[in-house]
Amino acid sequence: AQTVTQSQPEMSVQEAETVTLSCTYDTSENNYYLFWYKQPPSRQMILVIRQEAYKQQNATENRFSVNFQKAAKSFSLKISDSQLGDTAMYFCAFRISAQGGSEKLVFGKGTKLTVNP
Amino acid sequence: NAGVTQTPKFRILKIGQSMTLQCAQDMNHNYMYWYRQDPGMGLKLIYYSVGAGITDKGEVPNGYNVSRSTTEDFPLRLELAAPSQTSVYFCASSYLRQSNSPLHFGNGTRLTVT
Numbered sequence: 001a002q003t004v005t006q007s008q009p010e011m012s013v014q015e016a017e018t019v020t021l022s023c024t025y026d027t028s029e030n031n032y033y034l035f036w037y038k039q040p041p042s043r044q045m046i047l048v049i050r051q052e053a054y055k056q057q058n059a060t061e062n063r064f065s066v067n068f069q070k071a072a073k074s075f076s077l078k079i080s081d082s083q084l085g086d087t088a089m090y091f092c093a094f095r096i097s098a099q100g101g102s103e104k105l106v107f108g109k110g111t112k113l114t115v116n117p
Numbered sequence: 118n119a120g121v122t123q124t125p126k127f128r129i130l131k132i133g134q135s136m137t138l139q140c141a142q143d144m145n146h147n148y149m150y151w152y153r154q155d156p157g158m159g160l161k162l163i164y165y166s167v168g169a170g171i172t173d174k175g176e177v178p179n180g181y182n183v184s185r186s187t188t189e190d191f192p193l194r195l196e197l198a199a200p201s202q203t204s205v206y207f208c209a210s211s212y213l214r215q216s217n218s219p220l221h222f223g224n225g226t227r228l229t230v231t
Contacts, residue, residue, distance in 0.1 A: 004159070009157075035219060042224070043205065043224060043225045044222060044224050044225070045160075045207060045209070045220070045222035046222075047219040047220070050219055091159055091160070093159075093160075104162070105150070105160075105162065105220065107159030107160045107161075108159050109157065109158055109159045110157075110158075110159055
């Protein structure tokens with residue numbers, strides 16, 4: 001079964017500090033893509049960062065970076081210099097392309113992050 | 118640039134009623150998706166489409182139907198609404214398969230069935 005597990009339902013961090021959200025996944029596929037999406041109270045889903053499984057180098061986007069450990073099937077998100085606007089639900093997801101043209105994007109249950117002033 | 122537009126934003130249905138959730142994208146994306154998000158849960162795929170005229174089931178298709186007559190539009194139909202279909206529905210689109218193309222999401226439709 002292809003699953004995504006986010007073991008931290010809720011987390012909080014002080015403004016300007018660093019926080020790491022964990023994500024593990026299970027798949028037998030070799031080629032896939034990993035994503036972190038952010039969902040603020042406005043409900044919109046916003047892409048934070050993406051990682052190709054074939055790349056060993058960890059992706060970074062400004063204050064956001066990932067620690068991708070393919071052998072361990074781990075894909076954690078680090079947010080540096082946390083800002084109040086980072087308060088949101090964060091979803092880890094991976095996407096694979098299967099035979100016959102089907103496509104799967106599997107989401108975790110999310111981690112609710114609160115940034116405190 | 119409108120992106121992915123969903124209508125309506127909110128809707129209350131009585132059990133057994135029918136409705137169509139509309140989704141349109143103006144980015145010329147091939148792939149379109151419908152997800153539902155239940156409280157405290159991630160997104161689950163209902164249906165998806167790889168292009169006009171082609172649709173396929175996702176994880177939770179029962180109780181829903183879709184069509185894709187044009188590249189831009191991907192409506193989701195609920196024929197006999199049930200309380201279990203109370204959820205937030207998201208439409209999404211992407212450009213390419215087998216790539217790191219991210220999904221572009223609409224703002225969601227909150228549906229309550231009573």
